[in-house]
Amino acid sequence: MHSYPPLNLRVTTPRLELAGATDDLLDRLAPLVREGKAMARPAPYDDPISLYEEDPDKRVAKWLRGIWRGRGKVDADFWRLYLVVLVDGAPVGMQDLMGDRFASFGTVTSFSWLSADLRGRGLGREMRQAVLHLAFDGLAAKEAESDAFADNLASNGVSRALGYEPNGTTWDTRQGEAGEIQRWRLTREAWLPRRRGDIGIEHLDETKATLDLP
Helix, strand or coil: CCHHHHHEEEEEEECCEEEEHHHHHHHHHHHHHCCHHHHCCCCCCCCCCCCHHCCCCHHHHHHHHHHHHHCCCCCCCCEEEEEEEEEEEEEEEEEEEEEEEEHHHEEEEEEEECCCCCCCCHHHHHHHHHHHHHHHHHHCCCCEEEECCCCHHHHHHHHHCCCCEEEEEEEEEEEEEEEEEEEEEEEEEHHHCCCCCCCCCEEEHHHHHHCCCC
């Protein structure tokens, strides 16, 4: 057990687990970042992001520093839960959940990546279902937002399959080039008929207290 409650958070499904991103788990995940397994083509992330760093050692260092900074910034206006994805006990990616003025709007957004070795097996969808369960069932969110570049077929496909509705488009850059972003929105009412009964959450109350949530 860790003294900082979000590091004890666990969300479990029959196929995987989302676990608070402890330094031990990040160390075990770092080889995938170093090997470029968090990347995909076409490039999936907007600028700037450490995963675009070309030098492998700098990539890992920047990635870790970003997570450490994010873990320390928790207040009423913004928080981010960093969760490592475990499959059969092995770290294979990340699935984060963010709340921006959550107390006022009840809206969350998510960010994820999965090792290139495990894509195409439905794990991306399972990861998203797990974090949506945390958001709606655990934190009583009102809606979840997501966005992805228009040519990121995998991410957009997961959003569509899980009941998100298109919510307009915008533009962003990736590696200095402009790209169209597709936005998505899932309300609590649309999620409830899809709620799964086989997803569990551990150490939720302590985490909510840390985030100043009722």
